Amino acid sequence: MSREDQNLRDIQHFGEEGGVVPVVDVAATSTFLDPKDMDKTFHSELEGCYLYSRHSNPTVMAFSKKIAAMEGMPAALGVASGMAAISSSILQLTGGEGHVVSSHVVYGGTYALFANVLPRWGVQTSFVNTQDLDAVESSIRPDTKVLYVESLSNPMLAVAHLQSLSKLAKKYNLKLVVDNTFTPLVISPAKHGADVVVYSCTKYISGASDLIAGAIVGSQDFINSLIDLNHGVVMLTGPVMDARIAHELYVRLDHLPVRMRAHSEAAMFFAKNVEEQGVKVVYPGLESHPHHENMKELMNPSYGFGGMVMVDCGSIDRATRIAEQLQNEKFGLFAVSLGFSRTLMSIPASSTSSEIPEEEQKKMGLMPGLLRLSIGFVGDNEVLLKKFLDCYNEQE
Ligand SMILES: *Cc1c(COP(=O)(O)O)cnc(C)c1O
Numbered sequence: 001m002s003r004e005d006q007n008l009r010d011i012q013h014f015g016e017e018g019g020v021v022p023v024v025d026v027a028a029t030s031t032f033l034d035p036k037d038m039d040k041t042f043h044s045e046l047e048g049c050y051l052y053s054r055h056s057n058p059t060v061m062a063f064s065k066k067i068a069a070m071e072g073m074p075a076a077l078g079v080a081s082g083m084a085a086i087s088s089s090i091l092q093l094t095g096g097e098g099h100v101v102s103s104h105v106v107y108g109g110t111y112a113l114f115a116n117v118l119p120r121w122g123v124q125t126s127f128v129n130t131q132d133l134d135a136v137e138s139s140i141r142p143d144t145k146v147l148y149v150e151s152l153s154n155p156m157l158a159v160a161h162l163q164s165l166s167k168l169a170k171k172y173n174l175k176l177v178v179d180n181t182f183t184p185l186v187i188s189p190a191k192h193g194a195d196v197v198v199y200s201c202t203k204y205i206s207g208a209s210d211l212i213a214g215a216i217v218g219s220q221d222f223i224n225s226l227i228d229l230n231h232g233v234v235m236l237t238g239p240v241m242d243a244r245i246a247h248e249l250y251v252r253l254d255h256l257p258v259r260m261r262a263h264s265e266a267a268m269f270f271a272k273n274v275e276e277q278g279v280k281v282v283y284p285g286l287e288s289h290p291h292h293e294n295m296k297e298l299m300n301p302s303y304g305f306g307g308m309v310m311v312d313c314g315s316i317d318r319a320t321r322i323a324e325q326l327q328n329e330k331f332g333l334f335a336v337s338l339g340f341s342r343t344l345m346s347i348p349a350s351s352t353s354s355e356i357p358e359e360e361q362k363k364m365g366l367m368p369g370l371l372r373l374s375i376g377f378v379g380d381n382e383v384l385l386k387k388f389l390d391c392y393n394e395q396e
Contacts, residue, residue, distance in 0.1 A: 166193020
């Protein structure tokens with residue numbers, strides 16, 4: 001058993017009557033038996049009291065502790081969505097002024113947030129190729145506060161060189177913020193120097209594509225700052241996690257190691273076999289992937305290389321026809337998002353990355369004919385492979 005599994009196991013919250021899972025504490029507000037304690041709590045003179053659920057909630061805290069343990073980091077905070085995790089972290093770290101250096105290969109929503117929304121809140125962003133350390137270094141300004149990357153980037157599956165990016169961040173006193181949505185358990189960014197890890201829990205951490213949620217993981221001070229009564233961005237802009245969602249995710253975290261291994265195994269089988277059949281495929285577990293060696297250095301070996309695979313179909317038109325036929329053949333579902341038990345297929349150039357201007361798309365090597373597959377683990381790998389190859393070869 002690897003350490004991350006053990007860390008998850010070590011977190012145990014009992015239900016009220018000794019239940020093996022915690023109760024869902026849905027209360028929006030908590031009673032102070034001694035009215036003087038309320039005043040003290042408001043003035044941060046009393047720890048450990050629940051006040052109001054936008055500030056803190058026992059069930060959200062239980063989930064947060066568990067995801068912090070999984071990351072090997074001191075603290076965490078469940079929030080309403082992945083975008084809430086990203087925007088709140090950046091606004092808290094920059095204090096609403098200053099500059100972010102971001103990888104140019106990021107989720108389309110993140111790109112649009114940085115390019116179009118954060119400037120209205122006083123935060124500017126430079127997008128650079130973070131594989132090029134000289135380019136990163138020369139884009140750092142005196143007012144730069146954050147270096148932002150995805151550990152395995154959406155959608156090109158570039159592997160961030162966290163080892164050297166964290167050194168650079170230390171040298172210039174920046175916070176390294178890593179979106180680890182594609183690789184929970186597979187990569188533990190804190191081990192490689194990340195200061196803050198953000199998640200869209202909507203994806204692998206949920207695993208059922210039935211809810212929207214996010215998490216921020218970091219130092220105790222940073223997590224406390226997010227819910228500070230007077231200055232906390234999560235507390236005061238309000239994208240908090242609901243206790244019912246926190247309970248769902250708390251329970252599902254126990255299955256995450258099993259699910260990640262199953263996704264990785266199915267994806268490796270698929271990628272290896274389609275590559276052997278001459279299909280152009282991008283998967284960090286393949287030797288043909290340009291960052292395969294770095295992936296091996298970064299990963300916690302027992303979870304595999306993750307479940308995300310890109311296939312080059314040559315053109316949007318052909319990618320669309322292949323995906324349509326694959327859906328009819330019940331290979332997978334044509335839908336954005338990832339981390340579902342079943343295979344999800346999408347065409348990033350016309351969907352999740354469409355926020356990124358075409359010229360930027362070209363620079364990051366995002367070919368229009370790319371079909372993104374979030375490989376599921378339900379079904380027989382051999383049967384699914386045959387279905388894929390049949391459709392791929394049938395569509396000219
Ligand atoms: C989906 C996603 C997000 C946004 O998360 P939501 O939960 O949809 O807000 C952020 N980053 C990455 C890498 C994603 O895939």
